[in-house]
Amino acid sequence: MLALSIALMYACSKNEDEVSQQETKIAFTVPSNFPAPTYNFEDNKLSNTGFALGKKLFYDARLSADKSVSCGSCHQQFAAFTQLDHKVSHGVNNCQGKRNTPPLINLAWQKAFFWDGGVKNIETSPLNAITDACEMGTDIQAIVTFLKATAPYPDMFKQAFGSTEINSQLILKSITQFTAMLVSANSKYDQVMRKENGAVFTTAEQAGYTLFKEKCSSCHAEPFFTDFSYRSNGLDLLSADEGRSHITSVQTDFGKFRVPTLRNIEYTSPYMHDGRFYSLDEVLNHYDSGVKAAENLDASLKNGIPLNSSQKEQIKAFLKTLTDHEFIKNTLFSES
């Protein structure tokens, strides 16, 4: 919260004449309704220059094999850093990946990454997208070579890390300074929880919240709206994507995926690991009447989640309180 407001102040100060070159120092702050983060910048000292470098790398399509895809191509700010209207990620050479792009929010609290939880550290997460033939289709060494030869990168690395060295470690650490800063915690829901600005739920939102706690929050646990577990929600009798078992080689993990966050859900369509549902109505209808008896179906979904139409409307009303407009528009995170 504090970090975001500081960021806003900084954005404002630019317009006032001459507030000197002294920028407001970027800081990572834990929202009061969040627990302690997993990633705390202990071995990666957050700085304005490190953040600026990470952001530039994040938005630079020249890093990909055909110079067409940046991190930001599939992680768009206006879609809470997922990709609007794409069932699955759309990479170099018009290649279609096999899974829906996850939103990049509150990553500092996450212990594992991607739908199958294969990656265990936020710093090494970009490597997956960099090397995947259907995403950026390149390798980290090619990126190192490119950056060494391309202004203003050598100067930016020097400012950020104090040496002329450019290597994969510094690239990944600077990108993490950007991605771990993507904290979304100022939705209406958050303000109600923190009793800020006199925020209160409408009757429908409150009814939706009550229903949500009763029927959804055992998996979509507050305050992240995921418990970070891997489960099958019965999309198909036989999943076309092995999911979690690809990582664990354990049959009971077949067809399981990480429970996704619901924060900013209004803007992260389409939904599910393969992006099969375009609307929240389709999602709720699935839980109401579409759950299939898949091999490893989560026990809590054996009978689906029966919902009548007014309950669905109430839950949707509540889910929309999870939209963080400030985050989506924060110029600190925007491609400039």
Place this chain on the structure above:
Amino acid sequence: MKITTYLLALLCPALLLTSCKKNNNETTPETKSTFTIEFDNQVNGSPLTLNTTTYKNAKGEDFKINVFKYYVSNIKLSKADGSSYLIPESYFLIDASKTESTNITLKDVPTGDYTKIEYTIGVDYARNFAGAQTGALDPANGMFWTWNSGYIFVKLEGSSPQSTAANNALTFHIGGVVDPNNTIRTFATEINATNPLRIRTDGKPNMHFIVNAAALFTGKTDVSFATLNFTMGGPNSVIVANNYANGLFRLDHIHN
């Protein structure tokens, strides 16, 4: 033999005592020196030549090797008195295609006579899940799984007429640290006490290890390339790791 051991055992504490006295409670500057290890890559007693030479596995199947790389880490030396020294940040990637990588130098090791060496074949659990690394652990070395965090501990690629994979390829990427498919293995060997690893300020010994690439395919389970020619972690990697745990390295001799 015994007398030498006793003498050495006496000598070492004596040395420590003298250095303690000098500085009282200050950190005692132990004398430190350097030693080197040469990894001599072979296949069943013949020198390893990439791409061209045909070798035979324990099942009598022909194969060639195009890539052979492995990690050696957490090198620990022990003395006859049971004390040991873990060399900090000791991570090395040995690559058969890079001669310079097969000779490693270990600096700042306390002087003394060491009678045992052990190391991890691969990378310890924590580093597999740590943040971005550099040096031997730089993911740019092509030994890091980007989609399933963790290092490839041993990588052997090649071909065999018996392989049912496309282009008769052999792809053995051994790694993974989570049970039941944990492939971290430790290699340990005693050093003959008559010729221990003598690290001296004026003596920089060299240890010579024979590394048998064919050890991946024999030992606990003889591998046939007709049935196992591809593994990237998982149960098949465990089979291979259990094979090479004992047979991959052999201390041949030490030049003191």
